[in-house]
Amino acid sequence: MQYFTTALAYYWLAFLFAIIALAIGSEIMGIDYGAKFLELRKKNKLSQKDLANIAEIGQTTISDIEAGKKSPNAITIEKICSALNVTLTEFFAEERPQIEPELRRLVDIARKLSPEQIEYLQKLLESMSKD
CATH class of the missing domain: 1.20.5 (Single alpha-helices involved in coiled-coils or other helix-helix interfaces)
Structure with missing residues (x-):
């Protein structure tokens, strides 16, 4: 039970971090959502259409995010991460060279x-x- 509570707490912290990142802007946070989603989508060998179907969002939304025309909201980030089998914590983790x-x-x-x-x-x- 304690493991479940801890895992749930981490999930919500990551979700809150996503909301905060959106609130102060991806430019300030230095997050290029489109590039990260594109990289993860290709790593999973998915087309934009496949990812859109799995995430239950429009293909145009995926295309616009990857092209930098649109910034995703917290719910869209969570849906895309889930479809790519990536936790929010992993998605927002700073990459170390x-x-x-x-x-x-x-x-x-x-x-x-x-x-x-x-x-x-x-x-x-x-x-x-x-x-």
Whole structure:
């Protein structure tokens, strides 16, 4: 029961975030709904017509959103995300760039260092980058 309550709370938080994002504008939030939906639709190998049918919205709506002619409302975002099997949390999550394996190893090693060692390493790297 607690899992259900927690999952429901996360769902509503994501839904509220979607409403807030719409209220203050996608430009301010830096969200290009059309581009994100287009990418997800292609990843799912769906046509605009297929997505519109699954989401139970008009194909013109999908086309206009993807073309940037129209901004979706919170209900439309939820319907499209559901049709694409993407949670609202996943949709609004900030994408993190992938770190190259070499840098990932350095980060993993640095996490094991003491604060003093990290400070020393930082100074060493800064002195090396000045050359």
